[in-house]
Amino acid sequence: MKIVIAPDSFKGSLSAVEAAEAIERGVKKALPESDATMVPIADGGEGTLETLVVATGGFTRSVTVMGPLGDDVEAIYGILGDGETCVIEMASASGIGLVPKGELNPFLATTYGTGELIAEALDDGYRKFILAIGGSATNDGGAGMLQALGARLLNELGGSVGFGGGNLKHVRKIDLEGFDERVADSTFLIASDVENPLIGPSGASFVFGPQKGASAEGVEVLDQHLEHWADEVERTTGVRLHDKPGAGAAGGIGGAFQAFFPSRMERGIDVVIAYTDLEEKLVGAELAITGEGQVDSQTASGKTPMGVAQAANDLGIPTVVIAGSVGDGIEALYPYGVIGVHSMVNRPMTLDAAMKEASRLLESSTEQVVRSFFHSHVQNKQGGLVL
Known part of the structure; x- marks a missing residue:
């Protein structure tokens, strides 16, 4: 039986x-x-990396990266049993579980550490990625991740813009000259069941901002900042994220993958079912x-x-x-x-x-x-x- x-x-x-x-x-x-x-x-959230690694007989590697509020954290990425596919769980580097509840702050939280994990895996020779993007503490539209991979976010004076959703309003140029060229030679499967657009009542800030520490007033401000960010992304790439399904996933990092990476999004549970x-x-x-x-x-x-x-x-x-x-x-x-x-x-x-x-x-x-x-x-x- x-x-x-x-x-x-x-x-x-x-x-x-x-x-x-x-x-x-x-x-x-x-x-x-x-x-x-x-x-x-798993369904694309926390635990996806462990599930896929165990199911395929793979292994993990530990890396010190920047946590959501700028402190060092020990994150991991996994390699599946095929020896070629790298699994990155966003929560490991930029997750809400890394921040004490009273210190959650989407105005400051950054995805920089997630970008560092990708860079480390690229350094190790991997070009096929699965990104599990659930459980984030961030609302920065994936800006920090792009910065970690060499993009420069510049203000009106030509200086670098700081981290977090609170600084997106200062972005006046997205300079991709130093953006890691290896990204274009890679593939990224984004495991997420979130279909929310980037901005608006159903967007990242209004739907997910409160659980990340945003007040009612803060949610509105964060949404305005993401709208400004989306305008700059469209000006740079031609991709309109404002109302694009899935762009609001994980504080907007879903949109960053759609605009700057050779990627596709699939329902997290479907990805895991296939690989297990x-x-x-x-x-x-x-x-x-x-x-x-x-x-x-x-x-x-x-x-x-x-x-x-x-x-x-x-x-x-x-x-x-x-x-x-x-x-x-x-x-x-x-x-x-x-x-x-x-x-x-x-x-x-x-x-x-x-x-x-x-x-x-x-x-x-x-x-x-x-x-x-x-x-x-x-x-x-x-x-x-x-x-």
């Missing part, structure tokens, strides 16, 4: 690999003789189990549980979702083949307690879900019904 285990990370408590291992233990308690196949998954061979590993399974920390109405917009369920459903395989918490709107997952959404929290407890006990809770919940599913499965088969 084959069960495919394909969870995302449970943020703050379990990586995707750790979650898969906990689910596997639960499956084995319920069905010791089962064939439990682990395929840790999930569809091939699902063949012959009777159940797929997936999950993540929070499942709600947003999950059906391209997050891991929906992507796994879609892939399984195409093969006629039902999917069960196990989550840390379950919010409103989960019925949106049912058309994709999800037959149940379960919380692993089995009694009243604080969030801190649930996160500390996450591995045990996930294991226990999985055991109960699998026992229930396969009891019903057997009963239906004995009654002549096909589940």
Whole structure:
């Protein structure tokens, strides 16, 4: 009896690999003789690098780069098992998790470190890139990344413009004379499920700015600065980012890739499914189990549980979702083949307690879900019904 285990990370408590291992233990308690196949998954956000590296038998390299607020951070990039493809997770260098909550400031936060990671990988000879751009602390339109790769952002006096979304208003010229020529000889696959434009009510500042520390007034100012930046980008490259889908991803870095890099954007979950061979590993399974920390109405917009369920459903395989918490709107997952959404929290407890006990809770919940599913499965088969 084959069960495919394909969870995302449970943020703050379990990586995707750790979650898969906990689910596997639960499956084995319920069905010791089962064939439990682990395929840790991510959707383009944090954990994508680890997932792809583990799935393909690759390796990682550690690099000291500039963090979002200018301090040094230890970031990593990964090389897939093919020895040619470099995976860069923006959150590793420019992520919101690198900034203490009270210090979040999109006016100052820069993507410079992400550019440094790309430069290091180029130095090491890599020309094929996957960029996972979720979880950023920035709203600088990717300006810092361009600066790290040799572009000069000049003010009206010809001086260099500082870092962060607050300085974009000073840009009067984007000088690409020193921009790394190796970029043009490379390919960049951008893993992101964000389709927001760069500016406006649905743009980077208004939608994502508040979670990065922007006030209501600050959001409006940041949007104005990004509009000015978009004008300068269009003047320089001919590419209009203002209302371009995906340009607002990760504080506008999605737009920078669209305008300055030979790139294409794909839904993060689709990229990971392809590189982990999930569809091939699902063949012959009777159940797929997936999950993540929070499942709600947003999950059906391209997050891991929906992507796994879609892939399984195409093969006629039902999917069960196990989550840390379950919010409103989960019925949106049912058309994709999800037959149940379960919380692993089995009694009243604080969030801190649930996160500390996450591995045990996930294991226990999985055991109960699998026992229930396969009891019903057997009963239906004995009654002549096909589940």
